[in-house]
Amino acid sequence: GAGVSQSPSNKVTEKGKDVELRCDPISGHTALYWYRQSLGQGLEFLIYFQGNSAPDKSGLPSDRFSAERTGGSVSTLTIQRTQQEDSAVYLCASSFGQGAANYGYTFGSGTRLTVV
Amino acid sequence: GNSVTQMEGPVTLSEEAFLTINCTYTATGYPSLFWYVQYPGEGLQLLLKATKADDKGSNKGFEATYRKETTSFHLEKGSVQVSDSAVYFCALLHNNAGNMLTFGGGTRLMVKP
Numbered sequence: 001g002a003g004v005s006q007s008p009s010n011k012v013t014e015k016g017k018d019v020e021l022r023c024d025p026i027s028g029h030t031a032l033y034w035y036r037q038s039l040g041q042g043l044e045f046l047i048y049f050q051g052n053s054a055p056d057k058s059g060l061p062s063d064r065f066s067a068e069r070t071g072g073s074v075s076t077l078t079i080q081r082t083q084q085e086d087s088a089v090y091l092c093a094s095s096f097g098q099g100a101a102n103y104g105y106t107f108g109s110g111t112r113l114t115v116v
Numbered sequence: 117g118n119s120v121t122q123m124e125g126p127v128t129l130s131e132e133a134f135l136t137i138n139c140t141y142t143a144t145g146y147p148s149l150f151w152y153v154q155y156p157g158e159g160l161q162l163l164l165k166a167t168k169a170d171d172k173g174s175n176k177g178f179e180a181t182y183r184k185e186t187t188s189f190h191l192e193k194g195s196v197q198v199s200d201s202a203v204y205f206c207a208l209l210h211n212n213a214g215n216m217l218t219f220g221g222g223t224r225l226m227v228k229p
Contacts, residue, residue, distance in 0.1 A: 104207075
């Protein structure tokens with residue numbers, strides 16, 4: 001598609017449930033990133049995929065968080081046993097990989113997750 | 117490690133006022149520098165960028181100059197409009213961190229008519 005697509009746009013879940021957030025990057029972009037934006041906070045890096053390389057998971061806050069990227073395209077961020085502190089907007093972005101230094105990222109509109 | 121510091125908001129201005137949002141960074145060498153804007157209810161959009169020292173990025177009346185000597189990338193606009201009300205994020209990307217953007221904490225701008 002023309003932009004980075006994220007779904008769902010909003011998700012309300014009960015504490016303890018698992019959730020899956022989806023990101024469909026721009027076609028041809030080799031790099032994909034997940035960030036988290038908590039209310040009134042800046043952006044927190046979560047995970048980064050580049051081509052077929054092993055992902056950089058250094059930003060994942062706990063082992064309840066995991067992500068995969070199938071076929072070098074669509075990515076799914078999974079949060080198991082959700083907690084209230086997981087409530088945030090989860091942003092996905094993609095880029096041309098090595099071209100990110102010149103062009104930056106393109107962000108999706110995010111998924112607003114509310115854990116009740 | 118790399119880091120970005122930007123002025124805390126909110127910044128409240130009247131329409132047509134001059135805007136400066138300060139941004140300084142810590143990194144070795146020459147990172148690329150970016151300003152992103154997040155309008156209410158929307159995702160982040162790239163506003164402008166500069167990839168080497170002394171470059172000036174500009175877009176929609178906004179400007180920022182990459183100052184290596186002061187490690188700064190301050191955002192300026194000569195005359196703000198109500199429609200500029202948003203959160204502005206300064207960011208850097210350095211090849212010592214793969215292609216990962218490091219963001220500042222964001223500055224909320226509110227422009228009143």
